[in-house]
Amino acid sequence: xxxxxxxxxxxxxxxxxxxxxxxxxxxxxxxxxxxxxxxxxxxxxxxxxxxxxxxxxxxxxxxxxxxxxxxxxxxxxxxxxxxxxxxxxxxxxxxxxxxxxxxxxxxxxxxxxxxxxxxxxxxxxxxxxxxxxxxxxxxxxxxxxxxxxxxxxxxxxxxxxxxxxxxxxxxxxxxxxxxxxxxxxxxxxxxxxxxxxxxxxxxxxxxxxxxxxxxxxxxxxxxxxxxxxxxxxxxxxxxxxxxxxxxxxxxxxxxxxxxxxxxxxxxxxxxxxxxxxxxxxxxxxxxxxxxxxxxxxxxxxxxxxxxxxxxxxxxxxxxxxxxxxxxxxxxxxxxxxxxxxxxxxxxxxxxxxxxxxxxxxxxxxxxxxxxxxxxxxxxxxxxxxxxxxxxxxxxxxxxxxxxxxxxxxxxxxxxxxxxxxxxxxxxxxxxxxxxxxxxxxxxxxxxxxxxxxxxxxxxxxxxxxxxxxxx
Amino acid sequence: xxxxxxxxxxxxxxxxxxxxxxxxxxxxxxxxxxxxxxxxxxxxxxxxxxxxxxxxxxxxxxxxxxxxxxxxxxxxxxxxxxxxxxxxxxxxxxxxxx
Numbered sequence: 001x002x003x004x005x006x007x008x009x010x011x012x013x014x015x016x017x018x019x020x021x022x023x024x025x026x027x028x029x030x031x032x033x034x035x036x037x038x039x040x041x042x043x044x045x046x047x048x049x050x051x052x053x054x055x056x057x058x059x060x061x062x063x064x065x066x067x068x069x070x071x072x073x074x075x076x077x078x079x080x081x082x083x084x085x086x087x088x089x090x091x092x093x094x095x096x097x098x099x100x101x102x103x104x105x106x107x108x109x110x111x112x113x114x115x116x117x118x119x120x121x122x123x124x125x126x127x128x129x130x131x132x133x134x135x136x137x138x139x140x141x142x143x144x145x146x147x148x149x150x151x152x153x154x155x156x157x158x159x160x161x162x163x164x165x166x167x168x169x170x171x172x173x174x175x176x177x178x179x180x181x182x183x184x185x186x187x188x189x190x191x192x193x194x195x196x197x198x199x200x201x202x203x204x205x206x207x208x209x210x211x212x213x214x215x216x217x218x219x220x221x222x223x224x225x226x227x228x229x230x231x232x233x234x235x236x237x238x239x240x241x242x243x244x245x246x247x248x249x250x251x252x253x254x255x256x257x258x259x260x261x262x263x264x265x266x267x268x269x270x271x272x273x274x275x276x277x278x279x280x281x282x283x284x285x286x287x288x289x290x291x292x293x294x295x296x297x298x299x300x301x302x303x304x305x306x307x308x309x310x311x312x313x314x315x316x317x318x319x320x321x322x323x324x325x326x327x328x329x330x331x332x333x334x335x336x337x338x339x340x341x342x343x344x345x346x347x348x349x350x351x352x353x354x355x356x357x358x359x360x361x362x363x364x365x366x367x368x369x370x371x372x373x374x375x376x377x378x379x380x381x382x383x384x385x386x387x388x389x390x391x392x393x394x395x396x397x398x399x400x401x402x403x404x405x406x407x408x409x410x411x412x413x414x415x416x417x418x419x420x421x422x423x424x425x426x427x428x429x430x431x432x433x434x435x436x437x438x439x440x441x442x443x444x445x446x447x448x449x450x451x452x453x454x455x456x457x458x459x460x461x462x463x464x465x466x467x468x469x470x471x
Numbered sequence: 472x473x474x475x476x477x478x479x480x481x482x483x484x485x486x487x488x489x490x491x492x493x494x495x496x497x498x499x500x501x502x503x504x505x506x507x508x509x510x511x512x513x514x515x516x517x518x519x520x521x522x523x524x525x526x527x528x529x530x531x532x533x534x535x536x537x538x539x540x541x542x543x544x545x546x547x548x549x550x551x552x553x554x555x556x557x558x559x560x561x562x563x564x565x566x567x568x569x
Contacts, residue, residue, distance in 0.1 A: 088549065088550045088551075089550065181530040181531055182530070182531040195528065195529050195530060196530075221534075221536050224534060224535060224536075225529070225530075226531075226534070227534075294520060297516060297517050297520055300513060300514045300516050300517045301517055303510070303513075303514055304514050304517070311491065315492075318492075320555070320561060320563045320564075321551055321555070321561060322551065322555075329563050329564040330562075330564075331564075333564055333565055333566070333567070333568045334563070334564045334565065334566045335492065335568075336564075337564040338492040339488075339493060339494040342491070342492055342494070343494040343495075345493065347499070347502075350491075350493050350499070350503075351503060351506055351510075353493065354487040354488065354490075354491045354493065354503065355487075355507065355510060356491075357487050357490040357491045358483075358487055358507070361486075361490065367518070368514065368517075370526060371517060371518060371520075371522060372517060373526035373527055373528055374522035374523055374525065374526050375520050375522040376526075376527040377522070377523055377524075377525035377526060377527045378520070378521070378522045380527060381523075381525075410506055410509065411513075412509075412510060412513055413509075428530070429531070
């Protein structure tokens with residue numbers, strides 16, 4: 001499908017479009033749909049004056065996840081502790097898209113501090129799935145995915161630490177990309193687990209996804225883990241050009257059977273996944289099954305590392321320099337002040353910080369944290385073997401349908417089937433994409449591809465072809 | 472499994488609350504204790520993995536900026552809201568008890 005964003009920008013450049021029209025429509029849609037689905041934490045009410053006429057995103061409305069800082073626009077991380085926090089600077093990705101003329105229409109709802117898979121841990125209430133309000137839209141970038149799925153915007157930014165772009169994209173029927181670690185600047189992204197956090201695009205078409213990605217992937221001296229863009233303008237060309245079917249004949253898709261034949265996987269989703277594989281095969285893709293039982297332990301490794309990093313990263317929220325204050329500093333000593341303020345965190349955040357403190361404490365560091373880092377090394381080298389010789393890992397985007405919005409996620413083991421394929425890309429720093437391939441009633445079906453480092457050009461090319469095949 | 476050998480009790484919860492500097496209500500303490508048991512029994516599953524010896528803490532080599540002064544803020548105070556600043560200092564609670 002042609003990129004709606006590109007079409008608008010080209011029309012605008014030729015003088016065939018009104019620069020206010022796209023944003024106006026987005027705000028009208030947001031006013032109608034936000035009350036239904038609770039998509040935004042902060043929604044801009046008015047169209048800014050003097051919108052740009054040129055720039056790669058001139059006049060294009062964009063929704064931004066509320067853990068990406070925006071100068072003079074409230075950024076809450078969906079937490080009471082940052083309820084009134086208005087940053088004095090913008091994240092690099094925000095600066096880049098604004099320089100290209102994009103208009104940020106609002107900050108989207110999310111799981112608090114990006115901790116959650118269902119979009120339900122927000123202090124501002126859960127986001128509902130636009131495809132069916134009884135279902136979770138997936139998290140943690142729940143609002144960004146819902147903003148795209150409901151048709152408010154065509155492109156949005158989310159962040160992905162353990163599947164947080166790809167799961168909500170899969171559960172709301174849109175496209176989501178988790179870039180190679182280092183491809184997109186994290187400067188201005190409020191950290192959860194920084195060795196795995198990545199900002200990623202969500203879009204209504206593969207072309208829009210590629211186009212936004214071509215703009216935000218670049219080297220940033222403000223992020224020491226930033227590596228830059230090795231593709232030149234190739235990704236933008238992919239966005240602009242027709243799908244290249246030859247890409248399917250040049251790759252080897254490998255399906256880890258443990259992630260498909262998972263005891264928690266839903267039979268009807270697995271059937272749809274198999275049907276999608278047959279269709280790809282008939283178009284020339286080479287698909288083979290592989291086996292690696294250790295992949296089922298990916299979520300456990302992920303949680304140990306994520307909890308540990310979270311307990312360190314979130315130590316900065318003390319209510320002294322920024323954030324809400326429940327008592328005044330004159331009234332109490334430092335420890336009491338710190339503890340009282342941090343009681344503002346929601347339950348999911350509290351328990352992850354405290355479990356991280358436990359894992360890193362004397363006696364348990366070696367047993368859990370050190371062991372998880374070694375397991376990460378082992379999994380990374382096994383995945384590198386799978387990807388050697390042009391291999392790409394193929395899994396369901398989600399092997400289960402979206403869960404009910406009131407699902408109790410206390411027991412993380414119950415989400416193992418969903419977490420394992422997604423978290424694999426975060427643990428290893430690899431790029432991964434979720435691509436919609438149809439629906440069963442209101443239930444969206446998707447596939448996920450995980451590629452070698454810096455293979456986003458291949459993943460996005462496959463996404464374009466897949467979109468046309470299943471369109 | 473190792474979780475069986477860990478004393479999961481109120482004392483541990485109090486210690487974690489203190490280490491994390493997060494005040495918990497009595498109700499939350501009971502809830503945390505129950506949930507720690509569930510989560511630890513899950514993450515314990517990695518202890519049987521043959522994990523090798525290479526620890527991976529980061530995924531990017533990283534680049535360090537030139538050690539030269541750029542147009543950054545002088546003290547970082549410019550990034551803070553004026554409401555918490557008094558006479559050029561951030562107003563914070565006392566760090567000693569007494």
